[in-house]
Amino acid sequence: MEQVPTTVLCAERCHLGEGPTYDPATDTAWWFDIREGLLFEARIASGEVRRHALGKMASALGRIDDARQLIVAEDGLYVRSIADGALSLYLPLEADNPATRSNDSRVHPSGTFWIGTMGRKAERGLGAIYALHRGEIIRLFPNITIPNAICFAPDGSVGYFADTDENVLYRVVLDPETGLPRSMPDVLLRRREPGGIDGAIVDAEGLIWHACWGAGCVDVYSPYGECLRSIAVPASQASCPAFVGPDLSRLLVTSAWQDMDAAAKAADPGHGQTFLLDVGARGRAEPDVKLSI
Incomplete structure (x- = not known):
């Protein structure tokens, strides 16, 4: 496993760290602790970190504009004012099903937002993937x-997603103008190594970077499913990556202590922390989410 220069961006231990994204205009990274209903905000250059209590479980966000974000939460999509943190419901999503919550989500280059849901106890087949279009x-x-592992090729022509329960990464052909499927998904790879396929992102070259839950690493795959790199993360339950920094050359990786007992935490000193890895690659700026035509 490859070792790269790594620092701790946030030492606070997330119960279930997830959903990182980055706004280059303000040099700000955002991520969530799903289980604790928290949103974290970090300036990459200074290392200053703030936490915001949301009052509900949430897992991802998309930037709408300079003043607003769209938050993916357990019962729907909320517009959040960046200035004061005020939330207003935009659309409900599975709000009538208390057994589910939101999970991995990402904005397609067209502005369409792919959103995942799952059972609160990971009940088999209870979740789905939606598009806000x-x-x-x-x-x-x-x-x-x-x-x-929801993520997209740089030109928007291909989407990827995983079902971690199956440990399968799927590939689906998309309409680049809409972010909607043009075909049924095909299996790109079945992970047989230790660790589950968790959150993912695609870099500027079209390579897929996915966190490996339980394996303490981020693996890098070609668009053809070839494993090119495996990079160590100092927490076993690495959960999701995002490229950050002025040149998008550093990899932020969240992690979690979910389901770990005292002995497991003691054996995993980095559990739940959020890291910056100098990976020698270049990411892409995340697109804004479009709420209408």
């Missing part, structure tokens, strides 16, 4: 247990 929520893929 032109102000409407469309269900794309039902019967998902743990949706993860």
Whole structure:
């Protein structure tokens, strides 16, 4: 496993750290502790970190504009004012099903937002992947247990997603203009090594970087499913990566202590912390989410 220069961006231990994204205009990274209902905000250059209590479980966000974000939460999508943190419901999502919550999500280059849901106890087949497209929520893929690794090719022509319960990464051909599928998903790879396929992102060259839950690493794959690198993360339950920094050359990786007892935590000193890895690659700026045409 490859070792790269690594620092701790945030030493606070997330119960379930997830959903990192980065705004280059303000040099700000954002991520969540899903279980504790927290949103973290960090300036990469200074290392200053703030935490915001949301009052509900949330897992991802997309930037709408300079003043607003769209938060993916357990019962729907909320517009958040960056200035004061005020939340207003935009659209409900599975709000009538208390057994589910949101999980991995990411914005397509077109501005369409892919959103995953899952059972609160990871019940088999209870989740789904949706698309927020032109102000409407469309269900794309039902019967998902743990949706993860949602990410897109740089030109928007291909999407990827995983069901961590199956440890399978899928590839699907998309309409680049809409972010909606043009075909049924195909299996790109089945992970047989230790660790589960968790959150993922695609870099500027089209390589897929996915966190390996339980294996303490981020693996890098070609668009053809070839493993090119395996980079160590100092926490066994690495959960999701995002490229950050002025040149998008550093990799932020969240982690979690979910389901770890005292002995497991003692054996894993970095559990739940958030890291910056100097990986020698270049990411892409995340697109803004479009709420309408």
